[in-house]
Amino acid sequence: MNLLNIILLFIGWSVFLVVAGLFVLGIERKIAARLQWRVGPPIWQNFTDVIKLSGKEILIPEKANKLVFIIAPFAAFLSALVSGVIIILSLLYGKIMPGDLILLIYLLTVPSLCLFLGASASGNILASVGASREIKLVLAYELPFIAAMILVIFKSGFSTSLYNIIKIQKETGINFLSVAGFLGFFIAFLGIIGKLGIVPFDIAEAETEIAGGVLVEYSGMLLGFYKMTRAILFIVLPVLLMVCFLGGFNGWVGLLKYIVIFVLLVLIKNTNPRVRIDQALRFYWGFTTIIIFISFLFLRV
Amino acid sequence: MDNIITFFIAVPFIAGLLCLFIKRPAFYLKEAISLLISIGMFVFAIGLFGFSLAIKTSGYATELFWIDSLSKFMFLCITFFTLAIIVYSIGFMKKAPKLNQFYGYILLTMSASIGAVFSNNIILFIVFWGFLAIMLYLLIGLGEHPDTAEFAKKSLIMVGGSDSLLILGSVILIFLSKSFFFSEMKIPLFSTTAILGFFCLLSAAFVKAGVFPVHTWIPDIAESAPVPALAFFPASLDKLLGIYLFARIYLDIFMFNPDIQIIICFFGSLTIIIAVLMALNQHNMKKLLSYHAVSQVGYMVLGIASATPIGIIGGLFHMLNNALYKTGLFFGAGSVEKQTKTDHMDKLGGLAKYMPVTFFSFLFAALAISGVPPFNGFFSKWFIYQGLITEAKNNPSFVLWIVAAMFGSALTLASFLKIIHSVFLGHSKQEKVKDSSLWMLVPMVVISIICLLFGVLWWIPVRTFLLPIIHTRLGIMTILGGISLNLGIMLIIIALIIGLILYLFMTGKTFRKVPSFIGGEQVNPDMEMSGTEFYRTIEETDFFAPLYRFAKKKYFDIYDIVKSIIEYFGNILKKVQSGVLNTYITWILFGVIVLFLLFFGV
CATH class of the missing domain: 1.20.120 (Four Helix Bundle (Hemerythrin (Met), subunit A))
Known part of the structure; x- marks a missing residue:
């Protein structure tokens, strides 16, 4: 695979990720509307939003550090893209990259890091409250999420490459069907809710209390980048979950698995109130972490 | 080769002593000497590294010194960080008092650390290691904070205390291996004596590097010592030396347990x-x-x-x-x-x-x-x-x-x-x-x-500096085959370039500066959230x-725990020393009677 090939693959799959992500978010809005007895926006509403945002002028707060404020959304967007492309390369092209699961774990925290830096650079008080919550939320869900990923690594013969994890599941049955794998899936799913920052863990944005928190000063295409980041993560994180616990993404069955995870996410989003940050910390570090460490005991079962 | 290493140790040592005696601030003489010496040593280190890469010697040991890939790598690191810190200090320590001592100590430290990483003889190693502890104390003492003296003392006690453990461990090493030379030691780590010796040496390495629970001197000196001294000791040199000693004893001297x-x-x-x-x-x-x-x-x-x-x-x-x-x-x-x-x-x-x-x-x-x-x-x-x-x-x-x-x-x-x-x-x-x-x-x-x-180019330092170290120890050449992240890095680099292009497109757009939006309210300074309070929630969980x-x-501070134990026993013993002459005489009389009974009575 030469360089040009990789560049083309990267660009092609990036476009796919953005389009698919925005489409999925559109469906999400539609389902949410139906659950609340509304008609809801059309499915392509998110495309319209992003295209319109790209034409808008960009407002920069007077006190802001301009460079960091502008670079942060780019970095968030690109890191989400890279993590998506890494998963796709090992899923569809059979690329063996040892240790890419660890790379993914680190790459997937970069969007949160960028949200923090951008919010902090904006010099807005509401944004700094949001930023503080964002990073505390990262700390909260990272502990169980990392442990769940380590569980997957242990379960798949100490291999850290996504390709091998899929391959071993093909040989010995998917992780989800074992006790440890089931508990691990459950915990990793909870971690993903935090990573996506949807209700009940949309603490960092919390429109009704801190007016969008980390995003309060963002406008125009910079806001569009964050929207697209969120959209890509809505594809990437469930697929990562599927790779780790459900044996990868294979054909229509794979799509069905994705839809199940997606519907679960949407249902949780629309039936729960927002929690406080200390409740989130207690939830992730207490109950969730205890379960994931218990599940290590069932590793050999 | 011994002469060359002696030269490497002697040059900064003499230059350091020289700096100590240049009291006059004129002409930046001290700065010039330290800069020249550190540049020179850095060049020598590169030379030594390149030279021995060419002849591919796995190790060279005499009665005094031991040159292998690990010590050469450490030599390079020490000289590089000394150079960086001296350049930085020229800016930072400008017009500070006692500059002659500062540069002098830094050069002396450099000399002692080079000696420590190259020595093969245990006695020589202990001498250099102990010298480093004194240099640490003196450099920290140059700070101008009111607590400087106390914390310098604390670090001297902790590091010096670990030095005594190092000496004890070395005695056990010599006893077990019947040799004074690191390069000849290979001790199985199963007998009680060996484990005792291992932990003695380990605690010396851990105090230097700062591993819990013996790390407490590092945070304490942070506020009081001058910044270049902090960057020199806890940040770079002590890590290098502590981990060096740990790697030596864990990988080379003792066998795996x-x-x-x-x-x-x-x-x-x-x-x-x-x-x-x-x-x-x-x-x-x-x-x-x-x-x-x-x-x-x-x-x-x-x-x-x-x-x-x-x-x-x-x-x-x-x-x-x-x-x-x-x-x-x-x-x-x-x-x-x-x-x-x-x-x-x-x-x-x-x-x-x-x-x-x-x-x-x-x-x-x-x-x-x-x-x-x-x-x-x-x-x-x-x-x-x-x-x-x-x-x-x-x-x-x-x-x-x-x-x-x-x-x-x-x-x-x-x-x-x-x-x-x-x-x-x-x-x-x-x-x-x-x-x-x-x-x-x-x-x-x-x-x-x-x-x-x-x-981005991680394989360059890994290949040049680290693989030879592993190679001479385990004889494994092919490990790099299994650890390639290049595709991932390539993707990241492509993403960065695409990001740059996108960014250049964006900058053509108009930006408008507006005041921040705080729900339409006026901002007063009380409303601002200080970053220092960010993690209050975590502290309160x-x-x-x-x-x-x-x-x-x-x-968690082992120093304070030991101090309070000593004070407790000290207080008990203090009660005996009441200062009343009669009591003393009574005790002496009592003791004499007991002695008499012991020796003559029975």
């Missing part, structure tokens, strides 16, 4: 978590950094303790990386302190506008220490995780160490975001300042660029509240 491995891993991961949690609630910039100087040691210890080739590479690579970015971070903190005259994060804010170069080099180093790809810290941590995962096949307890290490990395990120928010971004709380002088900026920028380069309470009471 799985039970000992678990104990070491336990302390390694405890170091990561506890130090980083302490860092989260600090208000002083330098103190926060010094807690990270402690927590990062945990990674190196874990990597080397895993005893797998990848893990050892990771541990040593992390040692190099940590010395790089930690030096950069202390340089950044020093630069802020120099310009604003404070190191208290509550009083700082919004400095990124005034000090852009400092900010970006600090940001790079902070991202590197938090392990954000593609910076160097990510790759060394990645190696360490790979090593731990490989070793987990034999030992399921490793899951705890892996989770601790990875979670510690998230906590590190959090505490650096706190520093970045409250010092560089956020609201400005002080009047306009200028960026530091070029002498200070150049080392900072160079180090942060190296941090990025060692990440049920899990960590007791920990912070214990830390406040200094239950």
